Amino acid sequence: GAVVSQHPSRVICKSGTSVKIECRSLDFQATTMFWYRQFPKKSLMLMATSNEGSKATYEQGVEKDKFLINHASLTLSTLTVTSAHPEDSSFYICSARELVGGYTFGSGTRLTVV
């Protein structure tokens, strides 16, 4: 079946630094990828939709200059949390959608900003 690899699985960074999270579709081409964040005991909140070769579409309330998304190829999308602060600490999850298939989720990235 379709596999999405997300890296790193967990990262700790200092306030003010930037962190990049990678999402790769391993055995299929993902025309669209999605980024979510999830706080403890809460549901997944969609942050943005990224399409290969074009600018990401951000959900209302999500700062596009803080959460930079790049979808340079059909198998890779990256989320960069810039100038991270403790309130950015969360669980970030990506999802990749095949053209005629379903949605496959990555295993998530636990970000802790200290």
Next chain:
Amino acid sequence: LAKTTQPISMDSYEGQEVNITCSHNNIATNDYITWYQQFPSQGPRFIIQGYKTKVTNEVASLFIPADRKSSTLSLPRVSLSDTAVYYCLVGDKPGSSNTGKLIFGQGTTLQVKP
């Protein structure tokens, strides 16, 4: 996108059948119903998808009445490892031309006890 409503939590015991019902009164003609399972610190995992009547796979059954305003996920003979959060989502069939965003509701936390 159709909004879904599920019970916040459910308890069960090992070996029992568990039925989780989801309400989606505003489901559109083109919408499919999909259920995902999420374990702590992991991304959601696809369980089952359907459009109408009944769908069964190796892990679950999905019952959809004729008006499609609700659906019921049935897990036969649950075990401790089925303790997780279960999400019901409705949206366009993959491959359609729209944005295809998956919006998660609150989900149902299922606790299976020994």
